[in-house]
Amino acid sequence: MPHTQAQLDSVPVPVRAGERVVARSGSAEILLVAGESSEGERNLAEQVARRAMRDTPFHAPAYTVADPGDSRVFIVREAGAAVGLAVLRLRPRWAWWSWDDWDEERRPATGVAPLTSWTVETIWTHPSCQSRGLARKLVEVASTEVGQPVTSFGWRHPFTPSGEAFVRQLCPEGFWVPD
Numbered sequence: 703m704p705h706t707q708a709q710l711d712s713v714p715v716p717v718r719a720g721e722r723v724v725a726r727s728g729s730a731e732i733l734l735v736a737g738e739s740s741e742g743e744r745n746l747a748e749q750v751a752r753r754a755m756r757d758t759p760f761h762a763p764a765y766t767v768a769d770p771g772d773s774r775v776f777i778v779r780e781a782g783a784a785v786g787l788a789v790l791r792l793r794p795r796w797a798w799w800s801w802d803d804w805d806e807e808r809r810p811a812t813g814v815a816p817l818t819s820w821t822v823e824t825i826w827t828h829p830s831c832q833s834r835g836l837a838r839k840l841v842e843v844a845s846t847e848v849g850q851p852v853t854s855f856g857w858r859h860p861f862t863p864s865g866e867a868f869v870r871q872l873c874p875e876g877f878w879v880p881d
């Protein structure tokens with residue numbers, strides 16, 4: 703059923719001149735906002751990050767206009783509103799946490815050579831749009847855009863139960879821990 707932006711409790715995303723639509727999935731479009739984007743687009747990205755934050759354990763938005771220019775913000779627009787978000791940033795990764803170690807409550811394995819890697823700072827889809835493959839699509843599009851395989855991304859935690867289930871599905875062996 704079509705939804706309105708008010709019903710969604712989400713952020714309106716009007717079509718803007720110069721916006722970068724990097725992928726489409728059914729009725730959804732994925733927009734990329736990066737350092738070179740206009741201030742209006744970066745403001746919009748912050749608003750979406752603030753909305754997404756409310757459904758995560760984090761107390762600060764994953765993106766603000768003041769962020770350094772290497773952030774990549776992917777926004778899913780559907781029916782004129784933001785229904786998904788992925789924020790990636792380049793960060794040093796310092797450890798590999800296998801799901802076996804995670805499940806046994808062991809610390810991650812450290813000692814990896816310091817390596818800068820794209821890290822998923824946050825991944826979110828609106829509650830009304832979950833389980834449709836949108837988050838998976840977001841991460842796959844991000845992987846293509848930054849040129850790094852999903853299984854080698856870093857993932858910021860703590861995870862919510864849905865976030866952990868999602869990362870387990872995409873990275874079945876384990877995940878890289880950012881600094």
Ligand SMILES: CC(C)(COP(=O)(O)OP(=O)(O)OC[C@H]1O[C@@H](n2cnc3c(N)ncnc32)[C@H](O)[C@@H]1OP(=O)(O)O)[C@@H](O)C(=O)NCCC(=O)NCCS
Pocket residue numbers: 757758759824825826827828831832833834835836837838839858859860861862863864865866867868869871
């Ligand atoms: C985690 C989240 C982004 C997943 O979004 P989504 O669009 O529903 O995910 P997808 O439909 O692309 O699911 C991809 C796979 O992840 C797994 N998955 C996603 N959500 C899951 C859940 N709640 N429980 C179990 N598995 C889940 C499934 O295996 C799914 O694969 P399948 O559809 O082939 O079974 C979404 O639930 C969310 O926004 N949660 C609140 C915010 C949050 O916790 N973000 C992470 C911060 S740590």
